[in-house]
Amino acid sequence: MSGARAGRAASLVVAGDVVRALAVASVVVGTWRAGLVACALFLLVLGGTLVPRAIGAPAGLDVAYCSTLLFAAWSAQLEWYAAVDWLDLAVHAVATGLVAVMALLALVRWRVVAEPAAAPDRIVLVTGLGATAAVLWEVGEWAGHTFLDPRIYVGYADTIGDLAAGLVGSVVAAVVLARRS
Secondary structure, eight states, X not given: OOHHHHHHHHHHHHHHHHHHXXXXXXXXXXXXHHOHHHHHHHHHHHHHHHHHHHHTOOHHHHHHHHHHHHHHHHHHHTTHHHHSTTHHHHXXXXXXXXXXXXXXXXXXXXXXXXXXXXXXXXXXHHHHHHHHHHHHHHHHHHXXXXXXXXXXXXXXXXXXXXXXXXXXXXXXXXXXXXXXO
């Protein structure tokens, strides 16, 4: 690895750790600002941001994944989804795609699945993991709305749109991963 390339990689590692530190701060600020529901949301995000470090994910993927999770949570807390019509779908697409890639990497690192050698196998696995993540995300939104805070927006059109965006994001992430591998 060249010196410049190693420097960029080290900078990205530091950037990922900065995002993790922001996730810790978000637990405190979110709890102070909005209470226990925000605390639960930011603890979930904080847990998610620890995954890339634990599995040794590539630094660029780490930063993109962690930043997206943190942005998604703050977008909900600051009600940006209500203010910007397309933002919810964009975040569902990007976040679900990144979650699917990170899930595949984790499953490979934990030896749950073998490293898929063929591009079609990677596409199928990432798309399936993303579809599963999209469904779990929507179940989480429903549970949050039903049991924690009725202000968490759910509805048929929102759920279907979020699922579709998550699936599209997973397919795009799968194709990008397959082409890069």
